[in-house]
Amino acid sequence: MGSGIIPYMSALPHVVILGGGFGGLFAARALKRAPVRVTLLDRHNYHLFQPLLYQVATAALSPGDVASPIRWVLRRQRNVKVLLADVHRIDAAGKRVVLNAAATGDAEEALSYDYLIVATGAAHAYFGHAEWAARAPGLKTLDDALEMRRQVLLAFEAAERETDEARRRRLLTFVLVGAGPTGVELAGALIEIARQSLRQDFRSIKPESARILLLEGGPHVLGAFPQALRDKARAALERLGVEVRTNAVVTVVDADGVKVGDERIAAQTVLWAAGVAASPVVTSLGVPLDRAGRVLSEPTLAVPGYPDVYVVGDVCALQQDGRWLPGVAQVAMQGGAHVARNITRAIRREPPTPFRYRDYGNMAVIGRAAAVVDLGRIQIAGFLAWLMWVFLHVFWLIGFRNRVAVMSEWAWSYFTMQRRIRLITGERLWPKAG
Amino acid sequence: MGSGIIPYMSALPHVVILGGGFGGLFAARALKRAPVRVTLLDRHNYHLFQPLLYQVATAALSPGDVASPIRWVLRRQRNVKVLLADVHRIDAAGKRVVLNAAATGDAEEALSYDYLIVATGAAHAYFGHAEWAARAPGLKTLDDALEMRRQVLLAFEAAERETDEARRRRLLTFVLVGAGPTGVELAGALIEIARQSLRQDFRSIKPESARILLLEGGPHVLGAFPQALRDKARAALERLGVEVRTNAVVTVVDADGVKVGDERIAAQTVLWAAGVAASPVVTSLGVPLDRAGRVLSEPTLAVPGYPDVYVVGDVCALQQDGRWLPGVAQVAMQGGAHVARNITRAIRREPPTPFRYRDYGNMAVIGRAAAVVDLGRIQIAGFLAWLMWVFLHVFWLIGFRNRVAVMSEWAWSYFTMQRRIRLITGERLWPKAG
Numbered sequence: 001m002g003s004g005i006i007p008y009m010s011a012l013p014h015v016v017i018l019g020g021g022f023g024g025l026f027a028a029r030a031l032k033r034a035p036v037r038v039t040l041l042d043r044h045n046y047h048l049f050q051p052l053l054y055q056v057a058t059a060a061l062s063p064g065d066v067a068s069p070i071r072w073v074l075r076r077q078r079n080v081k082v083l084l085a086d087v088h089r090i091d092a093a094g095k096r097v098v099l100n101a102a103a104t105g106d107a108e109e110a111l112s113y114d115y116l117i118v119a120t121g122a123a124h125a126y127f128g129h130a131e132w133a134a135r136a137p138g139l140k141t142l143d144d145a146l147e148m149r150r151q152v153l154l155a156f157e158a159a160e161r162e163t164d165e166a167r168r169r170r171l172l173t174f175v176l177v178g179a180g181p182t183g184v185e186l187a188g189a190l191i192e193i194a195r196q197s198l199r200q201d202f203r204s205i206k207p208e209s210a211r212i213l214l215l216e217g218g219p220h221v222l223g224a225f226p227q228a229l230r231d232k233a234r235a236a237l238e239r240l241g242v243e244v245r246t247n248a249v250v251t252v253v254d255a256d257g258v259k260v261g262d263e264r265i266a267a268q269t270v271l272w273a274a275g276v277a278a279s280p281v282v283t284s285l286g287v288p289l290d291r292a293g294r295v296l297s298e299p300t301l302a303v304p305g306y307p308d309v310y311v312v313g314d315v316c317a318l319q320q321d322g323r324w325l326p327g328v329a330q331v332a333m334q335g336g337a338h339v340a341r342n343i344t345r346a347i348r349r350e351p352p353t354p355f356r357y358r359d360y361g362n363m364a365v366i367g368r369a370a371a372v373v374d375l376g377r378i379q380i381a382g383f384l385a386w387l388m389w390v391f392l393h394v395f396w397l398i399g400f401r402n403r404v405a406v407m408s409e410w411a412w413s414y415f416t417m418q419r420r421i422r423l424i425t426g427e428r429l430w431p432k433a434g
Numbered sequence: 435m436g437s438g439i440i441p442y443m444s445a446l447p448h449v450v451i452l453g454g455g456f457g458g459l460f461a462a463r464a465l466k467r468a469p470v471r472v473t474l475l476d477r478h479n480y481h482l483f484q485p486l487l488y489q490v491a492t493a494a495l496s497p498g499d500v501a502s503p504i505r506w507v508l509r510r511q512r513n514v515k516v517l518l519a520d521v522h523r524i525d526a527a528g529k530r531v532v533l534n535a536a537a538t539g540d541a542e543e544a545l546s547y548d549y550l551i552v553a554t555g556a557a558h559a560y561f562g563h564a565e566w567a568a569r570a571p572g573l574k575t576l577d578d579a580l581e582m583r584r585q586v587l588l589a590f591e592a593a594e595r596e597t598d599e600a601r602r603r604r605l606l607t608f609v610l611v612g613a614g615p616t617g618v619e620l621a622g623a624l625i626e627i628a629r630q631s632l633r634q635d636f637r638s639i640k641p642e643s644a645r646i647l648l649l650e651g652g653p654h655v656l657g658a659f660p661q662a663l664r665d666k667a668r669a670a671l672e673r674l675g676v677e678v679r680t681n682a683v684v685t686v687v688d689a690d691g692v693k694v695g696d697e698r699i700a701a702q703t704v705l706w707a708a709g710v711a712a713s714p715v716v717t718s719l720g721v722p723l724d725r726a727g728r729v730l731s732e733p734t735l736a737v738p739g740y741p742d743v744y745v746v747g748d749v750c751a752l753q754q755d756g757r758w759l760p761g762v763a764q765v766a767m768q769g770g771a772h773v774a775r776n777i778t779r780a781i782r783r784e785p786p787t788p789f790r791y792r793d794y795g796n797m798a799v800i801g802r803a804a805a806v807v808d809l810g811r812i813q814i815a816g817f818l819a820w821l822m823w824v825f826l827h828v829f830w831l832i833g834f835r836n837r838v839a840v841m842s843e844w845a846w847s848y849f850t851m852q853r854r855i856r857l858i859t860g861e862r863l864w865p866k867a868g
Binding site: 044045046062063064065067068069071072075076081082083084085109142143146153154157158160161200201202203204405408418420421422423424425426 | 478479480496497498499501502503505506509510515516517518519543576577580587588591592594595634635636637638839842852854855856857858859860
C-alpha cells in the first residue's frame with residue numbers, strides 16, 4: 001500500500017471513528033445526515049453483538065448469528081467508508097491516526113482527521129498476570145469464543161479417552177473466574193451442556209458428573225445488582241448444580257488448574273470472566289487515565305486538552321451523580337450518539353453539551369429459563385425475567401436476518417435442549433498437557 | 435491417558451472404523467443390529483457434508499450448517515463408541531491401530547480390532563509441489579473452508595485500502611486451479627460475491643471488477659461429465675463472467691500468483707481444487723497402492739492379504755466394468771454399507787460378496803440458479819437441474835435440524851443475493867505480502 005492520506009470526498013470535515021462496536025457504530029449512524037465524511041476503522045471486519053457472545057462460546061449459536069460485517073451494516077450510509085485496519089497510535093497534536101501497515105504494504109500509513117471518536121473498547125485484564133492469558137481465555141472477540149468452545153468440547157473428548165480416574169476428574173472440572181454477568185451466563189450454559197446436551201453422546205464418561213465452579217473474588221455474585229437479585233441469582237445457579245464460591249481470590253493459574261488461597265483446584269479448563277482494561281491505544285493520547293486504563297474525560301466526552309477528540313464506551317471514565325458509568329452496551333450506544341451530536345454542534349460553531357446517561361436497567365441470564373432484571377424500582381427474577389431478556393436481546397440484534405436466525409436456533413434448543421454448533425475447529429487437536 | 439486397551443463391552447467382536455466421513459458413518463449405521471461393538475475414530479469431532487463445504491468457503495453457510503458432531507449423529511446407536519483420535523499407524527499383523535498420544539497422555543495407546551474399516555478419505559495433492567499448500571489452500575475440512583473464506587474476504591478489504599492500481603488489480607484477481615465440480619462451484623460462488631453480494635459495501639473499489647480465473651490442466655471443464663454438459667457448464671460460467679481456460683497447466687504457484695506455461699498471472703488469492711491423494715495412513719498397511727496412494731482392493735473391498743481389513747471411499751481403488759470407481763460421496767456411502775454387510779457375513783461364517791456400485795448420477799452447480807445433472811441417459815442443464823441439486827442436497831443432509839437451517843439460509847440468500855456469514859476469523863489479520 002502506498003503511503004500518505006487516502007483521498008475521499010475531501011471537501012467536508014473528516015470524522016474518523018476507531019472501533020465498530022456499539023459506541024463506534026452508533027456514532028457513525030448518528031452522523032448520517034451530518035455534513036461530514038466519516039471513516040470507521042476496525043481490526044475486525046464484523047460488528048459483534050457482545051451480549052450473546054457467550055452463546056457462541058457454549059455452542060448454542062454460530063458466529064454468523066451474533067456478528068455482521070460492519071461494511072454491510074453501514075452499506076447504505078454513503079458518507080461512511082469502512083476500513084479494516086489496526087491502529088498503531090493516535091497523534092493528537094498532528095490530528096492524525098497512524099495505522100499499522102498492512103502486510104501487503106511498504107510504508108507507514110496515516111489518516112488525518114478533523115474530529116476523532118475513540119471507541120476501541122476493552123480487553124481482558126489479568127491483574128498483572130499476563131501469563132494467565134494463554135491458560136484462561138477471556139471472551140471479547142469471535143476468536144475468543146471459538147477458542148472457549150474448543151477448549152470446553154476438547155475436555156469432554158479427552159475425558160472419554162482417559163482411563164485414569166484422577167485425570168478424568170481434572171478434565172471434567174471447569175473453573176470460571178469472575179461472577180459478573182459473563183461468568184454467570186457461562187456457568188449456566190456450561191451446566192446445561194454437561195447435564196442436558198451431551199447426555200447421550202458418551203459411553204465411558206458421564207458428562208453430567210462434570211463440576212462447574214464459579215469463583216468470585218468479591219463478596220457477591222452479580223455485584224452490580226441489588227442484593228435481592230444477587231441472592232436469587234446465586235440460589236438459581238446452585239439449584240442448577242453450579243458450585244458458587246465468593247470471596248474466592250484466584251492466586252495462581254497454571255497447567256494444573258487454579259489456586260484459591262492455599263487450596264488447589266485441578267482443572268483442565270479455566271475460563272476468564274473477571275477483569276477488563278481499556279484498549280491500550282488510548283495511552284498514545286498522553287492524557288491522565290484511571291486504573292483500568294480509561295481516559296478521564298470531560299463531561300462532554302471530549303478528551304481533556306483535545307476538544308476535537310472524543311472517547312466513548314469502555315475507553316471512557318466519567319462520573320454521573322457521584323458514580324462511575326458502568327462498562328455496558330447502553331453507555332457505549334448513548335455515548336456514541338451523544339458524541340455525534342456534539343460534533344454536529346461544533347461544525348455549526350455551537351458549544352458541546354454534557355453527556356447524560358439514561359439507565360434503562362440491567363439484566364443477566366441464568367441457565368435455560370431464568371434471568372434477573374433490575375429496572376431500578378422494579379426487580380424481576382425467574383422465567384418472566386428470562387422472557388424479557390430474550391425479547392430485548394433479539395430486538396437489539398442488528399440486522400433483521402440475524403433476529404430470525406437467532407430466534408429459530410433458540411426455539412429449537414429450548415425444546416430439544418440440544419446445542420447444534422458443537423464443532424471443534426482450529427489447529428490444535430488436544431489441550432495442553434497437565 | 436494411561437497405556438493399553440480401552441475396555442468396552444468386551445464379549446462381542448470389535449469393529450474399528452477409521453474416519454467419520456460418508457464411508458465410516460454409513461458403515462457404522464449399517465452395523466446397528468449386528469452382534470458387534472463398534473469404535474469409530476476421527477481426527478475431527480464432526481461429520482462433514484462435503485458437497486456443501488464450498489458454501490462455507492464462500493460465506494453463504496455457517497460451519498454448523500454443514501457439519502454435525504459425529505457422536506451426536508450416532509448418539510442413539512448404543513453399540514458405537516466415538517473417539518476423537520489421530521491414528522498413527524495400522525498394525526495389520528498385530529490386528530491393532532496405534533494412536534498418536536493425546537497431549538494429556540503419557541504413553542502410546544493402541545486399539546485392538548477383530549475387523550477394521552479404513553475410511554480416512556483423501557487430502558489435497560499438489561503434484562509434487564508440497565510448498566504450494568501454504569499459498570493455495572484446498573477444500574477438505576471446515577478449517578480449510580474458513581481459511582478460504584478469510585483469504586477471499588481479506589483480499590477485498592486490502593484492495594479497499596490500496597492506492598496503487600497494479601497492486602489493487604492483483605488483490606482483486608482470484609485464481610482457481612482445477613475445473614472439477616469443486617472448482618466450478620467455487621468459481622460460480624466467487625463471481626456472485628464480486629458482482630452481487632458486495633456491490634454496495636465498498637467506496638474505493640468496485641468489487642464487480644474482480645477477475646475470477648478458472649484454470650484447468652485438462653481439455654475440459656467438468657471432465658467427468660458428458661460432452662454436452664461440459665459445454666453447457668463452460669458457457670454458463672463464461673456468461674456469469676468467469677474466465678475459463680482449459681489446457682492451462684499451472685507450473686508455478688508463488689507469492690506473486692501463478693504461472694501458466696510462460697504466462698504470469700498476478701493474483702493475491704489462489705485456491706486449489708485440482709488433485710487429491712488418499713490419506714497417508716494406508717501406507718502403513720504395506721500393500722500395493724495406486725498412483726494416488728489408494729489401496730488396490732479386492733472386489734469385496736477387503737485389503738489383499740488381510741481379509742479382516744476393508745477400505746472404503748477415497749482410500750480404495752477398484753475397477754468396475756473396466757472403469758475406476760470415482761471419488762464421490764455415493765461410492766463411499768454404498769461402500770461403507772457393503773463392508774458392514776461383509777463383516778456381518780464373516781461373523782456368520784459366510785463368504786464376503788463383491789461390491790457393486792450403483793451410479794445414481796452426477797451433478798455440479800454453477801452460480802446461483804444453474805446446474806448440470808447427468809443421470810446416464812437423461813442429461814439436464816439449467817434451472818431445473820439446479821432445483822434437483824437443491825432438493826437432493828438438502829435431502830442428503832444428515833440431521834433434520836441442518837436441513838431447516840440450510841433451506842432458510844438459501845431462501846434468504848437466493849432472494850437478497852446476500853451472503854450473511856462474511857466474517858473474517860482466525861489469527862492473521864493480513865494476507866502474505868506479494
